Amino acid sequence: MEFLKNNKYNILFAIIIIAYALIIFTTGYYHEPWADEAQAFIHARDYSVTELFFEKLKYEGHPIVWYLIIKFLLLFKFISSSTIYENLFVLTCLLQVFAVYLFLFKSKIPLLLKILIPFTFFIVYQYPVVARNHSIVFPLLAVLATFFYANRTKNPYIYSFLLIILANISAYTYTLSCVLSAFFLYDIWGKNKFKIKKYIPTLITGLSLFITALYLNKPKDCTFPANFNFDNLSIDELLYNLHLSFFNYENEWLSVVELCIVLIFYCSAARIFCQNRYQLTLFIAINLSVLFLQTVFYANDWHYGYTILFLIFSLWILTDKNNQEKITIKKHFLFIISAVTLLITQICWGLKSIQFDINGNYCASKAVTDYIKEEQLYNKDIAVVGFKSVALHPYFEQNIFYNLDKHSLSSWKKEIKEHSVENIKGRKPDILILPKENMIEFIYLAKGYIESKEYCGYLFSKGVIKENNCFLLYKLDNAEKDKM
Helix, strand or coil: CHHHHCCCCHHHHHHHHHHHHHHHHHHHHHCCCCHHHHHHHHHHHHCCHHHHHHHHHHHHCCCCHHHHHHHHHHCCCCCCHHHHHHCHHHHHHHHHHHHHHHHHHHCCCCHHHHHHHHHCHHHHHHHHHCCCHHHHHHHHHHHHHHHHCCCCCCCHHHHHHHHHHHHCCCHHHHHHHHHHHHHHHHHHHHHHCCCHHHHHHHHHHHHHHHHHHHHCCCCCCECCCCCCCHHHCCHHHHHHHHHHHHCCCCCHHHHHHHHHHHHHHHHHHHHHHCCCHHHHHHHHHHHHHHHHHHHHCCCCHHHCHHHHHHHHHHHHHHCCCCCCCCCCCCCCHHHHHHHHHHHHHHHHHHHHHHHHHHHCCCCCHHHHHHHHHHCCHHHCCEEECCHHHHHHHHHCCCCCCCCCCCCCCCCCEHHHHHHHHHHHHCCCCCEEEEEHHHHHHHHHHHCCEEEEEEECCEEEECCEEEEECCEEEEEECHHHHHHC
């Protein structure tokens, strides 16, 4: 415990880490994974690495790193795949605890931010508890900022390798990797100008970024509703996405006040932490990159966390032993007030989400599959349709739904989605499971069925219910059976 004595705040940091770990592991234990978590797991379970790389991931819009991590876990054959799936939160929570440890003990960010940030919504709930590719971003950024960013020109190959990993986590980290790679090239140019060998790491990174863009190029038959639309690019849209990263939209006048608070924080942070034009340009580029992608491509609630992560990362790499200005209420009143306002809002979101996930159902898939197992319905013809039904599949070691092939609805490919519905039309199943959210689209399939059970779950995000994750279970009417 000697390390606790080296800094007067280390005991406080240790208490924060223990409290943080207890909160996220407890919440993860009660969390029911939903369709987006299941989608990646099914891909990793059902497809080979070559199938993922050359065929499947272009329909998902996600690079390969998270799928490789799941594939590695599935190598432990003595643990069933369903058990691994239900306990993925253990891995993501451990990674987040590690990231928070580095953030508290290794970063030079002001104490106020250190105390509050670990308990904000995306850090304490969304990314550790909901086990997806986004869960590994903060840990990797923490490693980059702690061990490699300051020494990037001394260890260029390691730094380039980490940038390649970063680019293959999500579309948002891809943009960040592009920004960091560009600045890395500038750094090397400033020190080595015409020494060609020094540019090899950046060339490798650039080639990798190009390959990643190629294998993620969206096919025409992809049904996922995300496309680049540069017509959306405007100051208004950028500010709109910046606002949604810190607040929910309630009314126009309140949103204007909230946006002013956000802008005051960013401007005061830039004034405090950026000591020259290079640092200011880096700060702007990192934080603008995430807003750019949110505006021209696609953004959902869980993507707004990247605004927070990129902000933390940019402040982290800009603060070191030689770049410290003591934060005081007298000198930095606007920075402190705006920071507390933004982070308290995020903390409230986190507390509400944790309370909801522990006391309610995030997704009803676990309840549905428990019913199938308890009633031993494996010998029945069971059919499922709709994207939300993907959440049912990982609880079984293999596909049990007759209208699906081995790929189990695990694709945004139009052909596969249509195939699953067509199979039902030709042969009525004994049990039909429909996602409640898509009832208007699939209600015609329930003709001749009796609604037997409704299982409710609700995706809770940013302190409010965002959408339902409910399922309706229908049983074939006896009169309909007699006709058959």
